Amino acid sequence: MGSAGIPLTWPALWFSVDHDDDGPDAILRMAGLATPMALRVAVTLGLADRLLGDGAAVDDVAAELDVDPVALDLLLGHLTTLGVVARTSTGYRTTPFGEHLRADADNRLTDLLHLDTAGGRAELAHVDLLHSVRTGRAAYPRRYGRDFYTDLDDHPHLRESFDRQMSRRFRDQVPRIVAGVDWSRFASVVDVGGGAGSLLAAVLEAHPDLRGHLVDLDRTAAEARRAFDARGLGDRARVTAGSFFDPLPAGADAYLLFDVLHNWDDEHAHRILARCVEAARPAGRVLVVEGIGGLRADSESDLTMLVIFGGRERRLEEFRALGAAHGLVLDSVTELTDHRCVLDFRIEAAR
Numbered sequence: 001m002g003s004a005g006i007p008l009t010w011p012a013l014w015f016s017v018d019h020d021d022d023g024p025d026a027i028l029r030m031a032g033l034a035t036p037m038a039l040r041v042a043v044t045l046g047l048a049d050r051l052l053g054d055g056a057a058v059d060d061v062a063a064e065l066d067v068d069p070v071a072l073d074l075l076l077g078h079l080t081t082l083g084v085v086a087r088t089s090t091g092y093r094t095t096p097f098g099e100h101l102r103a104d105a106d107n108r109l110t111d112l113l114h115l116d117t118a119g120g121r122a123e124l125a126h127v128d129l130l131h132s133v134r135t136g137r138a139a140y141p142r143r144y145g146r147d148f149y150t151d152l153d154d155h156p157h158l159r160e161s162f163d164r165q166m167s168r169r170f171r172d173q174v175p176r177i178v179a180g181v182d183w184s185r186f187a188s189v190v191d192v193g194g195g196a197g198s199l200l201a202a203v204l205e206a207h208p209d210l211r212g213h214l215v216d217l218d219r220t221a222a223e224a225r226r227a228f229d230a231r232g233l234g235d236r237a238r239v240t241a242g243s244f245f246d247p248l249p250a251g252a253d254a255y256l257l258f259d260v261l262h263n264w265d266d267e268h269a270h271r272i273l274a275r276c277v278e279a280a281r282p283a284g285r286v287l288v289v290e291g292i293g294g295l296r297a298d299s300e301s302d303l304t305m306l307v308i309f310g311g312r313e314r315r316l317e318e319f320r321a322l323g324a325a326h327g328l329v330l331d332s333v334t335e336l337t338d339h340r341c342v343l344d345f346r347i348e349a350a351r
Ligand SMILES: C[S@@+](CC[C@H](N)C(=O)[O-])C[C@H]1O[C@@H](n2cnc3c(N)ncnc32)[C@H](O)[C@@H]1O
Pocket: 149, 166, 167, 192, 193, 194, 195, 196, 199, 215, 216, 217, 220, 242, 243, 244, 245, 257, 258, 259, 260, 263
């Protein structure tokens, strides 16, 4: 759990701001980049795993990791200040707090902080926030020379880490998302940009008469196919490897967009919705599951969507307008989890 009792999820690592401490030092503590980077470098080097035990000598660790011993000692000094390692008579060891940073800690920190994962790499785009604020555009392409999803296409290990990150981020909350939507209204649902299929699989397991169809990019679609087969859902879950900017499987009762639109600027969000409506006509519904800006706002996530994707957590009226441009009428908004709502759109008759 984050410090405010909120589950850690990417991209935002929520934190609480203690306004009892309202002097300039409090601002400096919030603004400093050294601590976040020290933790990220510690994860990238695997220090929490390497320093299990009584205490390892800096020179030995530096030689093993092929890093500079003096610089490593400086890093370990700051990690000691943070309480994730401690000095011993023989060197440094990982503290119980620092064990959260172990690769096998099963808490998602590795996928969020390791600098060679999709999440850890993307987070560095915040360094170019000024560019995003000046232009309203993503900073990721400026930093890495291509947009986020193209970068994942070119680096299979980043794509793998992203799919893992997405599948795990709502692991504990999937039952609430499944229970919070009346899926029994539908005989078929298309999960548009459905990732590795963890939500659709859970929905299909809860509704044995429902058929599902997931659309995502090649590698992720293959991962979803494997996941559905492994869960014995192969005959009810189809998978199409393709783009949601192209025509979608037509004629389903519902088109689900779960954490998809906030990755895109308005132009692309319109193109995705247009594909959903084209496929859903005349009577299908479009279900958008996302955080809603201004409602239990997660302001940090807003900035992360901006710098990585040029997207944002849209406000309710923005969703309404986005849908209206495609003949979608917002029938209801239901809170599913602390940070996700379902917006249930129907297609306006006579369009
Ligand atoms: C933020 S993830 C959400 C995944 C899934 N809906 C979930 O909530 O776990 C966005 C998904 O959109 C997919 N995506 C990105 N561009 C796409 C495109 N052009 N066509 C289809 N899927 C795309 C990504 O591969 C990724 O799986």
